[in-house]
Amino acid sequence: MIFYGGINIQPRNDMNVILVDVNEVIESKLVLSEHRAKHIVKVLKSDIGDTVKLGIINGNLGEGTIISINRKYPFCVEIDTVFDLLPPIKPQIDLLLALPRPIMLKRIFSQAASLGVGTFHITNANRVEKSFWEAGLLQPNEYMQHLVQGLEQAVDTVVPNVVFHRRFKPFVEDYIPQISEKYSHLVFAHPDSQQRLHNIFMTQPGKILLAIGPEGGWVDFEVEKFQEYGFCGFTIGGRILKVDTAVINIHGRIMAELERLG
Amino acid sequence: MIFYGGINIQPRNDMNVILVDVNEVIESKLVLSEHRAKHIVKVLKSDIGDTVKLGIINGNLGEGTIISINRKYPFCVEIDTVFDLLPPIKPQIDLLLALPRPIMLKRIFSQAASLGVGTFHITNANRVEKSFWEAGLLQPNEYMQHLVQGLEQAVDTVVPNVVFHRRFKPFVEDYIPQISEKYSHLVFAHPDSQQRLHNIFMTQPGKILLAIGPEGGWVDFEVEKFQEYGFCGFTIGGRILKVDTAVINIHGRIMAELERLG
Numbered sequence: 001m002i003f004y005g006g007i008n009i010q011p012r013n014d015m016n017v018i019l020v021d022v023n024e025v026i027e028s029k030l031v032l033s034e035h036r037a038k039h040i041v042k043v044l045k046s047d048i049g050d051t052v053k054l055g056i057i058n059g060n061l062g063e064g065t066i067i068s069i070n071r072k073y074p075f076c077v078e079i080d081t082v083f084d085l086l087p088p089i090k091p092q093i094d095l096l097l098a099l100p101r102p103i104m105l106k107r108i109f110s111q112a113a114s115l116g117v118g119t120f121h122i123t124n125a126n127r128v129e130k131s132f133w134e135a136g137l138l139q140p141n142e143y144m145q146h147l148v149q150g151l152e153q154a155v156d157t158v159v160p161n162v163v164f165h166r167r168f169k170p171f172v173e174d175y176i177p178q179i180s181e182k183y184s185h186l187v188f189a190h191p192d193s194q195q196r197l198h199n200i201f202m203t204q205p206g207k208i209l210l211a212i213g214p215e216g217g218w219v220d221f222e223v224e225k226f227q228e229y230g231f232c233g234f235t236i237g238g239r240i241l242k243v244d245t246a247v248i249n250i251h252g253r254i255m256a257e258l259e260r261l262g
Numbered sequence: 263m264i265f266y267g268g269i270n271i272q273p274r275n276d277m278n279v280i281l282v283d284v285n286e287v288i289e290s291k292l293v294l295s296e297h298r299a300k301h302i303v304k305v306l307k308s309d310i311g312d313t314v315k316l317g318i319i320n321g322n323l324g325e326g327t328i329i330s331i332n333r334k335y336p337f338c339v340e341i342d343t344v345f346d347l348l349p350p351i352k353p354q355i356d357l358l359l360a361l362p363r364p365i366m367l368k369r370i371f372s373q374a375a376s377l378g379v380g381t382f383h384i385t386n387a388n389r390v391e392k393s394f395w396e397a398g399l400l401q402p403n404e405y406m407q408h409l410v411q412g413l414e415q416a417v418d419t420v421v422p423n424v425v426f427h428r429r430f431k432p433f434v435e436d437y438i439p440q441i442s443e444k445y446s447h448l449v450f451a452h453p454d455s456q457q458r459l460h461n462i463f464m465t466q467p468g469k470i471l472l473a474i475g476p477e478g479g480w481v482d483f484e485v486e487k488f489q490e491y492g493f494c495g496f497t498i499g500g501r502i503l504k505v506d507t508a509v510i511n512i513h514g515r516i517m518a519e520l521e522r523l524g
Binding site for chain 2: 014016088111114115116153154155156196197198215236237238239240241242245248249250251252253255256257259260
């Protein structure tokens with residue numbers, strides 16, 4: 001069950017679609033308040049009769065016609081809705097991350113959701129600081145808003161799955177074998193590798209699981225485990241990148257390979 | 263003249279090389295104070311006799327042996343240096359950006375510098391907010407620290423050039439023709455284009471000028487001007503991205519094309 005209506009964030013000018021929970025729509029009518037109503041009033045500056053782009057979280061895209069509007073605090077907008085468009089197809093990329101610093105994970109959640117990710121697998125690793133596991137951000141009602149923000153940026157509705165794995169070894173040894181069949185490629189970024197992505201993706205791939213390590217990289221034990229369980233290492237060159245930069249950059253590199261082969 | 267010694271920023275654990283100004287090195291001796299000394303004391307936890315990775319801004323990489331250290335405020339570290347390594351070769355990508363919001367431009371400066379950019383051309387555009395041109399960040403002593411931060415992340419020394427162009431039309435009509443000869447490809451991201459990057463880069467390219475628009479995109483007039491002056495539009499699909507996400511992602515896509523053809 002996704003809870004969205006109560007999240008109190010400031011209106012943003014990067015909201016290219018307004019997402020709502022399916023339970024908020026009653027007989028095609030929708031009443032928005034708080035930040036989403038404020039967005040319509042202050043950023044879109046919409047009036048009665050205007051249309052706004054809408055989407056149902058994990059459902060269709062569509063639009064709404066404004067039938068009443070309260071421009072003052074507490075903002076309130078009443079909308080007549082139609083949801084008749086399928087959301088865009090997700091890129092077939094799942095991400096496997098060593099748990100990053102919470103402030104970085106927030107950015108990764110929204111930026112990677114805007115690029116399109118099916119599932120985030122977030123694991124422990126030797127170079128993950130233990131305190132990161134105590135972060136409030138690991139609660140669904142905390143991280144959901146960052147995912148939704150990325151979807152609202154990209155005009156998508158389908159929320160990525162997020163799965164946390166607090167122990168690296170059982171994750172790779174027991175869990176990965178259960179899911180690896182659905183991927184055509186398991187790859188992990190590793191500066192010591194000689195392999196380039198364009199040599200790994202030679203024919204049109206299926207789903208891809210892309211693993212990116214913590215600051216400081218995977219340790220030898222982790223690299224060996226990945227190799228043992230079917231992951232192929234690759235390098236993007238000698239420059240050391242922050243985790244968020246690496247995620248966004250490598251997502252682009254893999255998409256370039258997929259589009260070329262597609 | 264690059265001024266770096268006086269920049270007061272907190273020690274960061276993403277400083278994979280410590281950069282210094284050439285004038286700070288006197289007869290191979292270097293005395294560090296403030297944030298760089300603090301980094302050696304608090305993050306690297308180095309001792310006398312230990313070596314640290316160093317680089318001269320716009321010069322060679324090398325290393326230093328610590329010969330004295332003051333672990334308390336005001337931190338101070340004396341180092342014997344050797345600079346005998348060439349910095350990495352830059353990717354042959356220059357960026358042309360519509361001036362972004364200052365907080366976003368900071369992130370772009372450090373992230374794009376970590377990925378490797380030769381020159382940033384930053385122009386006005388119809389959808390650039392006028393107030394952005396008043397930002398303190400446009401001063402070299404302000405933006406330099408963000409570029410240097412990206413270089414220290416990536417272990418590079420060569421600072422990207424930054425050129426601001428406050429009027430779009432003369433920039434494209436008069437300035438671009440003066441520099442366009444040195445590029446094999448001028449490309450601009452444009453969602454209405456049908457062209458994909460892998461169709462634009464068919465043979466090993468030379469230098470590339472990559473243009474990325476403001477939030478909301480280029481207006482028709484700007485698109486027409488780019489086309490008139492030799493730019494080729496391309497799309498990365500229907501998802502709307504933030505400018506910083508687009509810069510980092512498309513840099514990766516172009517690098518994927520270059521590496522495949524290289």
